[in-house]
Amino acid sequence: MIWLVFFLSGFAALLYQLVWQRALFAIYGINIESVTMVVTAFMLGLGLGSLAGGALSKDSRRPVLLMFSLVEAGIGTFGIFSLGLFRAVGAATLDFSATATAAVTFGLVLVPTMLMGGTLPLLVAHEVRASGNVGRSVGMLYFVNTLGSALASLAAATFVMGSLGQAGTVRLAAAINFSIAAAIYVYAARKKSADARASIASEPPASDAASAAPAASPAAHADRTEQGAT
Amino acid sequence: MSLALASAIAALAGLISLAYEILWYRVFSFVNKGSPMTFGLLLGFYLLGIAFGSLASRAYCKNKRATFDPAQLRALAGFVFFAQLLSFSVIPFLSWIATKTSWTVALAPVGLSAMLLGAALPLVAHFGIAPDERAGARLSYVYLANIVGSACGSLVVGYVLLDVWPLEKVSLAIAMTGFLLVAGLLVAGKARGLRGAGAWMALVAAGAGTWASSPRAFDRVWEKLQYKTELSLGFRFAEIVENKSGVITVTGSGEVFGGGAYDGIFNAGVRYDRNGIFRTYALGAMRPEYHEALMVGLASGSWAQVVVSLPTIKHLTIIEINPGYLKLIRERPEVSWLLDDPRVEIVIDDGRRWIQRHPDRKFDLAVMNTTWHWRGHATNLLSVEYMSLVRQHLEPGGVFFYNTTHSEDAMKTGLTVFPYGMRIYNCMAVSDQPLALLRDKWRELLLGIRIHGEPALDLTQEYDRGRMDELLELVDSLEEQPPSREGLETKDSMLARFTGARVITDDNMVPEWRDPLKEQLAR
Numbered sequence: 185m186i187w188l189v190f191f192l193s194g195f196a197a198l199l200y201q202l203v204w205q206r207a208l209f210a211i212y213g214i215n216i217e218s219v220t221m222v223v224t225a226f227m228l229g230l231g232l233g234s235l236a237g238g239a240l241s242k243d244s245r246r247p248v249l250l251m252f253s254l255v256e257a258g259i260g261t262f263g264i265f266s267l268g269l270f271r272a273v274g275a276a277t278l279d280f281s282a283t284a285t286a287a288v289t290f291g292l293v294l295v296p297t298m299l300m301g302g303t304l305p306l307l308v309a310h311e312v313r314a315s316g317n318v319g320r321s322v323g324m325l326y327f328v329n330t331l332g333s334a335l336a337s338l339a340a341a342t343f344v345m346g347s348l349g350q351a352g353t354v355r356l357a358a359a360i361n362f363s364i365a366a367a368i369y370v371y372a373a374r375k376k377s378a379d380a381r382a383s384i385a386s387e388p389p390a391s392d393a394a395s396a397a398p399a400a401s402p403a404a405h406a407d408r409t410e411q412g413a414t
Numbered sequence: 415m416s417l418a419l420a421s422a423i424a425a426l427a428g429l430i431s432l433a434y435e436i437l438w439y440r441v442f443s444f445v446n447k448g449s450p451m452t453f454g455l456l457l458g459f460y461l462l463g464i465a466f467g468s469l470a471s472r473a474y475c476k477n478k479r480a481t482f483d484p485a486q487l488r489a490l491a492g493f494v495f496f497a498q499l500l501s502f503s504v505i506p507f508l509s510w511i512a513t514k515t516s517w518t519v520a521l522a523p524v525g526l527s528a529m530l531l532g533a534a535l536p537l538v539a540h541f542g543i544a545p546d547e548r549a550g551a552r553l554s555y556v557y558l559a560n561i562v563g564s565a566c567g568s569l570v571v572g573y574v575l576l577d578v579w580p581l582e583k584v585s586l587a588i589a590m591t592g593f594l595l596v597a598g599l600l601v602a603g604k605a606r607g608l609r610g611a612g613a614w615m616a617l618v619a620a621g622a623g624t625w626a627s628s629p630r631a632f633d634r635v636w637e638k639l640q641y642k643t644e645l646s647l648g649f650r651f652a653e654i655v656e657n658k659s660g661v662i663t664v665t666g667s668g669e670v671f672g673g674g675a676y677d678g679i680f681n682a683g684v685r686y687d688r689n690g691i692f693r694t695y696a697l698g699a700m701r702p703e704y705h706e707a708l709m710v711g712l713a714s715g716s717w718a719q720v721v722v723s724l725p726t727i728k729h730l731t732i733i734e735i736n737p738g739y740l741k742l743i744r745e746r747p748e749v750s751w752l753l754d755d756p757r758v759e760i761v762i763d764d765g766r767r768w769i770q771r772h773p774d775r776k777f778d779l780a781v782m783n784t785t786w787h788w789r790g791h792a793t794n795l796l797s798v799e800y801m802s803l804v805r806q807h808l809e810p811g812g813v814f815f816y817n818t819t820h821s822e823d824a825m826k827t828g829l830t831v832f833p834y835g836m837r838i839y840n841c842m843a844v845s846d847q848p849l850a851l852l853r854d855k856w857r858e859l860l861l862g863i864r865i866h867g868e869p870a871l872d873l874t875q876e877y878d879r880g881r882m883d884e885l886l887e888l889v890d891s892l893e894e895q896p897p898s899r900e901g902l903e904t905k906d907s908m909l910a911r912f913t914g915a916r917v918i919t920d921d922n923m924v925p926e927w928r929d930p931l932k933e934q935l936a937r
Contacts, residue, residue: 198461202454206791210920213764214791215735216658220573224565231561238554244547278771304557309550318549319475319540326535327469334461341454346927350920 185371187328189364190307193256194332196360197300200263201226202340203350203357204293207267211274212285225290226297233301240302241309248310249372253365255299255306260361262296263354304329416482417552419602420542421559423487426595427494427534428563433571433588434501434531435460437581438524441505443790444661445517445639447675447937450790450926455521463525467493467532474533475540486541487603488613490534491596495617497530498592502624505585506631509638513645518935535560577658582632586625593621636663640674653745655738662738670714672736675786680746682719684860684870685881692885693841694720695870697781697815699859700836700849704778707731708807710765710795711784712739715749721781722758723865730758731775733765751866766794769803780804780814783841787821787925788934796824796925797918801831801844811847818842822908822915823924829905830917836892837903851902853889860885 205222212218241248270292277288304325311321336344344353439456446452474489500523508520535556543552575584596617605613636654638645640663655662663671668680679689694717698704703726709718712734722730734740740760743749752758761768765784784795794800796818804814814832818824820840829835832844836851843849860882863870871878891901897911918924 198457206923207920209791210766210794213735213767214794215762215764215767216573218764218767220569223568227561227565227568231558231565234554234557234561236554238551238557241550241554242548248550278767301557301561305550305554308553312545312549313547316545317475317540318543318545318553319536320472321549322539322553323468323472323475323536326532327465327472330461330465330468330532334458334465337454337461338458341451341458342931345450345454345923349922 185367186307186311187324189256189368190303190325191328191332192360192364193300193303194329195336196259196263196332196357196364198333198336199340199344199353199357200259200266200296200300202337202345203353204266204270204296207270207350208274208289208292211270211278212289217282221286221289222293225286225293228290229294229297230301232294233298233303234305236298237302237305241305244313247372248306249368249375252303252306252310253368253372255303256361256368257365259296259299260358260365262299263358263361266296267351267354416542417555420538421556423490423538423595423599424535424556424560425563425566426591426598427531427538428560429567429570430494430498430501430588430592430595431464431528431531431534432564432567433591434504434527436568436571436576437585437588438504440576440661441508441581441635441639442517442520444636444674445508445512445642446935447786448673448789449934449937450788450923451931451934453790455518456524459521459525460528463528463530464532466525467529467534468536470529471533471536471540474537482541484603486537487599488605490537490541491599491603491605491613493530493533493537494592494599495596495613495620497527498589498596499620499624500530501527501592502585502589503631505581505635509632509635512642513638514643516935517639517642573658576656580654580656581635582628585632586628589624590621593617593624636661640671653742655741657736657738659736659738662736662742664742668714670742672713672785673789675789677785678714678716678783680714680716680749682716682723682749682865683868684885685878689716690839691716691720692888693838694781694783694815695859695863695885696838696851696856696888697721697779697813697841697843698724698863699856700843700851701778701811701813701845704813705729706777706809707779707781708769708775708777709733710769710780710782711735712743712760713783715739715743715752717781717783718752718758719749719865720863721779722752722755723863725859725862728757731777732758732760733763733768734760735762735764737762748866766800766803769807773806775807776809776812777807778809778812780808780812782814782816784817785819787819787824788929788937790926793918793920793923793926796821796827797920798827798831799920801828805831805846808846811845813843813845813849815841815843821925822912823918823928825908826912826915827918829909835905835908837897837908838888839900851889851892853886856889857882857886 208222240246240251273292307325308321311325312318315321348356442456443452504523504527507523508517511519539553539556543549571584600613634650637649637651651663652666653664660673670677681689682691684692684695704724705726705728707721707727707730709721709730709732712718712732718732744753785792787796818840825842828842828844833846834848835842835844836849860871871882873879888901891898897903897907916924
């Protein structure tokens with residue numbers, strides 16, 4: 185389930201990137217300075233998002249799957265309004281200096297790219313708590329996410345952009361985001377219920393419970409995380 | 415310490431990966447003449463490689479207690495080493511395979527190289543991050559380092575190195591950086607003993623071999639990429655200009671190519687017209703007089719020479735995105751006068767952006783001889799939105815004249831934005847007032863115009879008299895049915911013909927994606 189949604193998340197993210205880059209190039213130009221500015225803004229956003237996602241994942245009591253669901257919903261919401269927003273901001277900032285334009289571009293893509301960049305650390309935290317293996321967790325998550333992006337890139341080049349146009353492509357990506365958000369929300373809720381039932385079934389006598397809790401494994405912490413325990 | 419080391423390795427690996435991607439995009443885009451699908455295809459294969467490299471790396475991460483184990487770094491050194499050998503070979507392989515069969519075959523080594531590079535992030539993460547509660551946070555630092563390295567690779571190569579060095583030198587610089595990373599990994603991975611010595615020897619041999627083979631591997635690389643299977647034995651370009659804005663190539667006969675696609679010929683004369691320059695002359699006869707003119711796209715400067723030579727022109731503003739063309743023009747005496755003409759102002763900028771940023775500038779004439787309609791981002795200069803923008807900058811009765819490169823979509827779009835229009839071969843003249851090419855006016859222009867002091871035609875010469883008659887026949891082609899491909903055509907005739915044409919918008923990008931995939935790949 186996690187792998188499938190992260191595959192789709194990568195698919196949607198790359199569709200956005202391709203469309204947003206084109207939209208921003210139309211506004212700010214396709215000369216090398218503009219291209220560099222837009223690409224760097226994307227990367228900075230992803231990097232900052234990674235930091236934010238990492239910071240959020242530090243606390244094992246935080247429900248990382250639910251946060252991931254919210255992040256996907258946030259990306260989708262931004263996506264729906266993105267092209268209109270870019271055009272409006274572009275028209276209002278045409279006279280800006282190169283530095284100010286770079287700042288505006290960065291601001292425009294900061295929110296969605298931060299959200300995108302935050303997804304990997306969140307899910308790595310979730311997976312490592314379950315598996316206890318960093319390399320294999322990162323390897324698998326990075327694989328499915330990048331595979332999604334790769335297939336999105338090929339799909340965009342061969343038929344998506346040509347048949348759906350920019351607005352249609354963004355709508356497709358947003359639909360994927362919302363589907364992911366809903367699926368993960370349901371998955372996390374069901375997991376929480378299942379974990380709660382399992383916890384009740386295996387609950388030790390009341391006198392032992394307090395001493396058992398501190399010895400919980402990383403996997404148990406992950407379970408508590410999904411339950412949103414505080 | 416190990417987290418810092420892991421982050422540094424991730425940063426360097428990211429830098430090298432993106433540096434190669436920038437180079438590969440340049441050559442793949444060139445070999446496919448800037449088709450919009452090139453980026454998607456290349457990125458797709460690159461990411462596929464990264465993805466499977468990431469998956470393959472899991473085999474080296476079975477041991478949960480491998481954190482801070484130098485063996486992880488030695489494994490990574492192996493991945494990076496073979497990645498360098500393969501990555502450096504991609505461009506020579508592409509240029510070679512393009513002369514034999516389809517260039518798309520070279521997407522395979524791109525994927526394989528990226529696969530080897532893609533193993534880096536999981537392997538360094540496994541090495542530098544303990545599998546505890548803070549794994550997600552620590553991964554974010556390593557991931558951030560990887561992204562920062564990638565951004566630097568993109569900036570350093572795309573913005574700096576490609577502006578000062580040719581392709582071969584940049585490729586070599588990236589390969590050597592990669593080999594340095596391998597050396598660093600061997601040191602940090604404590605590669606010792608017989609296997610360690612073998613690794614060091616292989617590294618030195620690979621570095622020296624790469625350096626020594628580079629001139630031969632990159633010999634005539636742009637010629638091979640441009641002409642592919644049609645490359646003549648021993649053919650070389652007369653001039654190649656490489657800078658951060660792109661690659662311009664010039665043949666000995668004066669043909670100019672931008673990014674691998676035909677861009678024009680150094681010729682402003684209508685006497686021996688090899689580049690359809692008569693279209694620009696005809697434009698001069700369609701309106702009583704022009705004073706202020708705008709031109710988007712300079713290229714060889716041939717069109718600009720004619721426009722600024724129109725009898726009443728007072729000022730010509732030219733917007734060119736690639737400064738490399740100025741260098742070419744400066745070196746050619748037959749065109750270089752253009753750069754010194756006080757009526758000519760040349761601005762290096764994106765044409766659409768410049769127009770948007772100068773809402774107060776008005777022109778009698780806007781000319782655009784830019785690029786093929788199917789190339790990436792051509793929509794930006796052919797869409798309804800762009801043409802509406804140009805219209806706002808025209809004086810009443812002003813003319814917008816643009817090269818459609820035979821795109822019916824582009825012709826229809828012009829006829830949608832402007833109430834009046836006429837086709838001249840593959841160019842469109844559109845305006846908010848009626849347009850006409852009258853024989854007397856046309857003859858008067860051909861006799862009166864002087865290009866840098868030289869008359870266009872000399873009627874004392876028999877050849878020129880015949881040429882004048884040929885050019886005057888252009889006027890008669892307006893009434894021909896079916897319309898002449900090389901002649902004139904009215905708006906009504908075009909609209910009646912264009913049953914399958916679509917109006918181009920920024921959103922639909924019609925001209926870029928209209929052609930079937932097979933046709934796009936064959937360019």
